[in-house]
Amino acid sequence: xxxxxxxxxxxxxxxxxxxxxxxxxxxxxxxxxxxxxxxxxxxxxxxxxxxxxxxxxxxxxxxxxxxxxxxxxxxxxxxxxxxxxxxxxxxxxxxxxxxxxxxxxxxxxxxxxxxxxxxxxxxxxxxxxxxxxxxxxxxxxxxxxxxxxxxxxxxxxxxxxxxxxxxxxxxxxxxxxxxxxxxxxxxxxxxxxxxxxxxxxxxxxxxxxxxxxxxxxxxxxxxxxxxxxxxxxxxxxx
Numbered sequence: 001x002x003x004x005x006x007x008x009x010x011x012x013x014x015x016x017x018x019x020x021x022x023x024x025x026x027x028x029x030x031x032x033x034x035x036x037x038x039x040x041x042x043x044x045x046x047x048x049x050x051x052x053x054x055x056x057x058x059x060x061x062x063x064x065x066x067x068x069x070x071x072x073x074x075x076x077x078x079x080x081x082x083x084x085x086x087x088x089x090x091x092x093x094x095x096x097x098x099x100x101x102x103x104x105x106x107x108x109x110x111x112x113x114x115x116x117x118x119x120x121x122x123x124x125x126x127x128x129x130x131x132x133x134x135x136x137x138x139x140x141x142x143x144x145x146x147x148x149x150x151x152x153x154x155x156x157x158x159x160x161x162x163x164x165x166x167x168x169x170x171x172x173x174x175x176x177x178x179x180x181x182x183x184x185x186x187x188x189x190x191x192x193x194x195x196x197x198x199x200x201x202x203x204x205x206x207x208x209x210x211x212x213x214x215x216x217x218x219x220x221x222x223x224x225x226x227x228x229x230x231x232x233x234x235x236x237x238x
Contacts, residue, residue: 018033019080019083020083022083023047031046039072040069043075052071056088058102059082059083065100066101066103088104091104096116096155101116107143109142110144113156123158123176124157124158125137125159125161126156129155135155138154162175163225164226165224166227167184167187167188168231170188174224177223179222181202184202187230188232198236201232202217203216204231206228207222207224208222216230
């Protein structure tokens with residue numbers, strides 16, 4: 001959920017302020033408060049964190065930076081755009097695009113980093129900055145270790161990777177993160193768009209680890225990886 005989705009009082013209830021709260025799953029829910037200033041304990045209590053000492057409360061500011069919120073500390077619902085209530089007893093600091101973040105887990109996924117920076121898009125990738133080696137690209141499902149010595153520095157950028165996919169035995173360069181049913185069929189049947197009444201069966205193997213093989217239905221897309229293999233066969237009139 002974007003930071004622009006929040007935190008002014010509801011138009012029909014000018015004295016009610018909303019706080020968006022989630023756990024590490026990023027499934028935000030809106031909770032009303034009758035005061036624009038709330039304590040960390042109030043955030044935890046409304047979210048069901050009992051006992052509060054077993055949880056870490058984190059506020060996300062308008063800058064997107066993350067800060068811990070102590071149980072007695074006040075947060076301004078006009079300035080703190082989102083909150084996280086996560087079971088834990090410590091926090092780990094990391095930096096993304098120059099923004100200081102804290103997280104109460106020893107690891108965080110690439111996708112979570114993208115969501116924290118409002119860049120959860122397929123054409124954005126996360127890189128782990130390294131001094132002695134080239135920066136490492138972090139996949140959406142890859143874990144970043146936060147508990148190691150030092151502060152991990154990350155950055156985001158538009159993905160530059162070009163992969164080779166195989167369609168009916170023919171290699172094709174592909175510079176997008178995903179490919180659609182229509183795009184696969186067109187690589188094999190160049191005039192596909194002129195014959196929309198003909199249907200095709202599209203299957204793939206050697207796909208991404210969360211979906212290594214399967215069928216691609218009309219209107220559907222799938223993430224690609226280098227060496228992914230597609231088969232396309234005509235099934236008849238639609």
